[in-house]
Amino acid sequence: MYRTILVPLDGSERAEAIIPHVENLAQHEHAKVVLTQVIEPVSRSFVLDPDAPPKYKFDTSGADTAKAYLARWQKKFELQGINAETLLMWGPTVESIIHAANEAKADLIAVTSQGRSGLAQVFYGSVASGLLNRVRRPLLLVRPNTRPITADNRHILAPMDGSKRSEAILPHVEGVAKLYDAEVTLLRVVVTLNQNVAYDNIEAEFEAKEVHGHLLNRLGESQEVERFSKAREHILVQRNKLRQKGLNVEALLMHGRPVDGIVRTAENIQADLIALTSQGHTGLAQVFYGSVASGVMNQIERPLLLVKPN
Known part of the structure; x- marks a missing residue:
């Protein structure tokens, strides 16, 4: 039913709370897992044409760290016999996740409702809300302290x-x-x-x-x-x-x-x-x-x- 599962991560333990649920589902479905992280713009500017898309500026210094982070999780999935890929995205978070889902042809997006601590909790919660309002694909959502599914869904x-x-x-x-x-x-x-x-x-x-x-x-x-x-x-x-x-x-x-x-x-x-x-x-x-x-x-x-x- 779910052949490809997109898993947005942000490097935090809170966001990683979704991982056990994805592992369980992927093993039962024999699904492919696509791990993605979004490099957010540090600023954006608009040209005079209101219909033109905004231009974004990025801090590229964290790109290698993000790639290595995704690669580590990819290896962990593969060690469990799960086919996994990585996808690094650039841009606003919600739009980038939707674009990644389209590119990966994901049947399901699995994400936690909160990510990093502090103000980013609110932001990451808004990511889940943004996906809820805009994405057409099924969403698997968990809160960061949701108990992992280590047994079958009974x-x-x-x-x-x-x-x-x-x-x-x-x-x-x-x-x-x-x-x-x-x-x-x-x-x-x-x-x-x-x-x-x-x-x-x-x-x-x-x-x-x-x-x-x-x-x-x-x-x-x-x-x-x-x-x-x-x-x-x-x-x-x-x-x-x-x-x-x-x-x-x-x-x-x-x-x-x-x-x-x-x-x-x-x-x-x-x-x-x-x-x-x-x-x-x-x-x-x-x-x-x-x-x-x-x-x-x-x-x-x-x-x-x-x-x-x-």
Whole structure:
């Protein structure tokens, strides 16, 4: 499924936190790993033509160090039987990583959400955010202190929101689950005015008495029952489709704040990987669902697979 994995590094131990996850995936996928580091410009200037690209100036003194650094990691990968290449890029970080992904024909970009210490933490975090907003390829994101995957991915959590866009994650979930023979949990969190998250009985049809009264007062009994029923139906349909493909799949239904529901469920089931799309419903909800992905990334120390729907 992932034949070429691009791994941006910056020379820091924080950025290297992604390495164990890449090693594990590459060995299972027999994938090629492309290690890249970006030499950032020290300054840039603009010509009078506003449509002309800016001209960058670089400090080339660190280029040899960067090449040697990438070569050391390449050798470490090759000693494990993993095909690895290196790619040194010059330019703004996010643009250079995207260019490297295109040049390497990467199927996946794997990166930590923070790099060097101090102010560069914020910058490297913004690199992950920039990739999340601009790249079309799947992203594997980890926080620097995320526990390394030293065993197989045994349990994948896949949150969905009922939209076609959120279903874009399912082929990736299916592929990884088959690769690791993993259990899959599909999760639907119905957004409610109640900030507290709680699980609902997914096996039973919804009736008026099962929906919390304070919601009925505000939105109407029939509307809430219909909304929960549609959410239940959608997640069960997706569960059954994956089961028909031979996967071990369960489905959970919750209500409350999506980020809280995802984080709680990931901890409860000890998910080895959380897989979701970076955008859900159309319109303003795209921004909201994107914030769900960002919220999960900021709150949980588990690998996150993000896919941007076409």
